[in-house]
Amino acid sequence: MGKKIEMKTLKILAVLALVIAVSAFAVDKVIVKKTGEGYAVGDFATDFKLKNVDDTTVSLANYKNAKGFIVVFTCNHCPYSVAYEDRIIALDKKFKEKGYPVIAINPNNPKAYPEDSFENMKVRAKNKGFTYLYLFDDGQHIYPQYGATKTPHVYVLEKTKGGNIVRYIGAIDNNYKDAKAADKKYVEDAVNALIEGKSVPVTLTKAIGCSIKA
Numbered sequence: 001m002g003k004k005i006e007m008k009t010l011k012i013l014a015v016l017a018l019v020i021a022v023s024a025f026a027v028d029k030v031i032v033k034k035t036g037e038g039y040a041v042g043d044f045a046t047d048f049k050l051k052n053v054d055d056t057t058v059s060l061a062n063y064k065n066a067k068g069f070i071v072v073f074t075c076n077h078c079p080y081s082v083a084y085e086d087r088i089i090a091l092d093k094k095f096k097e098k099g100y101p102v103i104a105i106n107p108n109n110p111k112a113y114p115e116d117s118f119e120n121m122k123v124r125a126k127n128k129g130f131t132y133l134y135l136f137d138d139g140q141h142i143y144p145q146y147g148a149t150k151t152p153h154v155y156v157l158e159k160t161k162g163g164n165i166v167r168y169i170g171a172i173d174n175n176y177k178d179a180k181a182a183d184k185k186y187v188e189d190a191v192n193a194l195i196e197g198k199s200v201p202v203t204l205t206k207a208i209g210c211s212i213k214a
Contacts, residue, residue, distance in 0.1 A: 038147015041203045044163040045071075045155065048142050050105065050135035051118070053125045058133055060103070060157075060164060067099030068194060069164065070187060071155040072172075073137075073148040075106045076124045077115040078210035081151045083176050085128055088152070091172075091187060092132040100156075100191050102132035107143035107151070112213040143212060150209035156190045156200070167194060170205030 039045055049059045060069060072088055074081040092102035110117035118136045125134045137143055146155055147169075156168035168190035173182035190200045 038145060039155065039166045039169070041166055041169060043166050045157055045166055046145065047164070050137060050142065053118075053122045053130075053134045053136075058103075058135060063101065065099065066101060066159055068156065068158040068167075068191070070095065070100055070102045070191065071146070071157060072102060072104045072152050073107050073143055073146070073150070073154075073212070074104050074152040075108045075113075075116045075210075076120050077113060078151045080176055080209035084152050084172055085130075087172055087179050089129070089131050091191075094188075095191050095195075096131075098191075098195055100195070103135065104130070104132055105135045105137050105142060107137045107140060107148060108213040109140060116213070140214060148207075149212060150207040151212060152209050153207040154187050156187060156194070158194050167200050168203050169207075171207050174205075176208055 047060045049057050052058045060066070063069070070091055074084070074088065088102055088104065095101070106116055106121055108116040110120075114120075118138070121134055121136060124130075146153075148155075152172060154168070154170060154172055155166055157164040158167045168186065170186060172185075172187050173179070174184035174186070175182035184202075186202055186205050189202065193200045
């Protein structure tokens, strides 16, 4: 009789242990979903509505004829961002008419770094002659969705019937100091491949730049 009770108790304990393990796994899954690191290559990127330096509100849906987008998280003050400004302009000029415009977004909190305020964005865009949109992530809602951590941090999106698919994430090229010395032009190669209907040769690189200021 004692052995039967002991066996029954062991079975109950085993079931409880299994329930606890499954519950812990489920909770862990929820946490991963909530605190994930943003988009991975192959994910669909949601649209957004952000203010441009001309005070208009812009979303990707505005671009009816676009084939995709070169989304660049950048800012005013970061020396890496400044070093890449001419290259970002060149990318926009080269690919805008081919259906892949540059959409630049400033993700920084101006309270943490006043130089990156919306008013200073307007000044920077005018002085530098930006050919592309320069949007303000007011409230910092968009960059966490993407998983951007640096300025600059690039996401190449391909527009499809199902939505905008992330095809490349990372750096613009492999030499922030000197555009002429860069022998790996990741963003340019990615967009060229998409235009030609080919697979992107390099889909993920490490973004090099300043950390985003929260």
